[in-house]
Amino acid sequence: MKIRKLAAIDIGSNAMRLLINYVYEIPGMKPVFNKTSIVRMPIRLGEDVFIEKKISDKNASRLVDAMKAYQLMMDIYGVEHYNAYATSAMREATNGSEIVKKIKKSSGIEIEIISGNTEAELIFATELQSFILDDNNYLYVDVGGGSTELTLITNGEVKLSKSFEIGTVRLLEGRVEKSVYPEMKKWIEENIRQYEVDLIGSGGNINHVYKYSGVQLGKPLKGAYLRSRYKVIRNMSYEERLQELNMKPDRADVVEYALEIYTKVMKWSRAKKIYVPKIGISDGMIRKLYAEIKDKD
Template sequence: MLKIEKYGAVDIGSNAIRLLVMSVIEQEGKDTLFKKTSLVRVPIRLGAEVFLDGKISENSANRMVDAMTAFKLLMKTHNITRFRACATSAMREASNGRQVAEAIEKKSGLSINIIDGNDEAAIIASTDLKNLIQDDKVFLYVDVGGGSTELTVFANGKNVASKSFKLGTVRLLEDRVDESIWGEMELWIKKELKDYKHVSMIGSGGNINSIFKKSGKKLGKPLSYLYLSSYYELMKSLSYEERITELDMNPDRADVVIPATRIYLSAMKWSKAKNVYVPKIGLSDGIVKSLYNEKIAAELEVNS
C-alpha cells in the first residue's frame, strides 16, 4: 500500500526563484521515495540590486508578488499538502527584505522564511545523498548560489563540518566580494580536510547542473577537474552572446556560469579533489526533506 503526498518548496535565491513540487511516496517496510514532479524557475535577479543598493526595488518586489501568486495557484492545482518557502542571501541582506516578505504574504498568502547562511547549509546538507556518501570516503559538498557558497564536509558517512561564505555568482559579477573571502574559504577547506586523503567533491547549484548536462555524462558519473577547467577556459574565450548562441545557454545563465565555475574549481584545487559528482539536489530538495522529517517526528510524538 502506497501513501502519496505532494510537497512544495520555494527557494528564493539571489539569481532566481524556484518552485519544486515533489511527490513523497511512503511504502510499508521500505524507504520513502522522493520523486520530482515539477520545477519552475523565474530569473528574478535580486542580488544584482541588493548587493549594489542594499535593498529590493519596487519593480522586483512586484515581480516577486506575481511569481509567488503564480506559485500558489500551481501548488493548488498540484494538491500540495505541505509547503515552505525559504529566502537566502539577497533577501536577508536587503534592508527592506522583511517588509517585502510581509507584502508578499499579504498579497499572495504565502509566508517566507528568511534563513541565515548556517541554516541554509544545514538544510542543503539534509538532502538525500545516501547514494553518494559512503562510509569509507570523504566528500566536500559545495553548493554555489548567487549570493553565497555553502560548504559541508562528509566523512565516515556523517556531516562533520559546514560553513557559509559570502561568495556567490551575482555578488562576483557585481564586484561585491572582498578578496579576503577567497582566502577565508581556502583556509577553511584546508583546515577541515587536513586529516583526510582522497577527497571527492559534490557540486550542487544550477550552474554545475547545466555544465553536467552539456557534458553528456550519465547521472552518477563525475566530472574531472581537467574537464571542468577545460570547459571553463572555453567559456571564458567566448563572449556573453557567443555563450548563448554557441553553447546554447539561457541568457540568465550565460554570465553567472563563469564565476560559478571559478568557485567550483577553486574548491577542487584546495581540497585536492580530482572529481566532482553532480546529483540534482539543492536547497529546495532539502526543504522537502526537512518538511518530511518534521512530519515523521510529529507522528512519533503523537504515537509515543
C-alpha cells in the same frame, strides 16, 4: 497507498524555484519521492541587494506576482504542505522583512529567511546521504548567487561547514570583498587538506556543465575537464554561450564565475574529481517537511 503532495519554494539571489513533489507511501516500504514539477523564475534579487543593499520596487513587485503564481500552482496541484525559504539576497536586504510581510498579505505564503549554515544542513537532508560512501571524505560545494557553502562530510556525517559571502551574482556585480577568497583558501587549508576529499557540486551552473559533458550519469567530472571547460567558457562571449551552449540568459552571464569558484576550491582542497548528483536546497526542504509531517502523525 497514500500520496502526499508537498512543495518547496527556494528564493535565491539569482533565481527562485517552486518544486512540487509527490510522496508515495506504501505500507512496509520506504517512501518514494517523485519530482512532479519544477518552475524556475529568473528574478535576480542579488542584482539589487549586492549594490543598493535593498530590493528594488520593480523586483519586489515581480517577487509578489511570482508568489501569487506559485500559490495558484500549489492550489491546482492540491499541495497540502509547503516550505518557503529565502537565502543570501533576502538576508542582506534592508527591506527583506518588509517584503516578506507584503508577500504574506498578498499571496498567503509565509517565507522564512534562513542562514548559510541552515542551507548546508538542508543539502545534507537530501538523498545525498544515499549517494555518499561512508569510507570516503567529501567536500560539498554549493555555489549560489550570493553565497557559497562548503561542507566537509566524513564517515557519512557532516563534520563542519562554513558559508562564504561569494557567489555568481556577487562576482558579476563586482561586490565580493577582496578578503573572501584568501579566507576561503585559509579555511580549506586548515580544515580540509588533512583529508583526501572528492568534491560534490551543487547548483544550476555545475548541473549545466555536467549535463553537456558527455560523462556517464553518476560518474564524476575530472578536475582537468573542469579546468579546461572553465577556460573555454571564460573565453566565449555572452552571445556565444546562449547560441552554442544553449544557456538561459541569466545563466550565460554568471556561469564562468561559478566555475571560477569550483576550480579554486578544487585546487585548494587538492581534490581530483567532482560528483554532480543534481540535488539542491529545495530537495532538502521537501525531505525536512516530510519528516516534520510524519512526526506529527
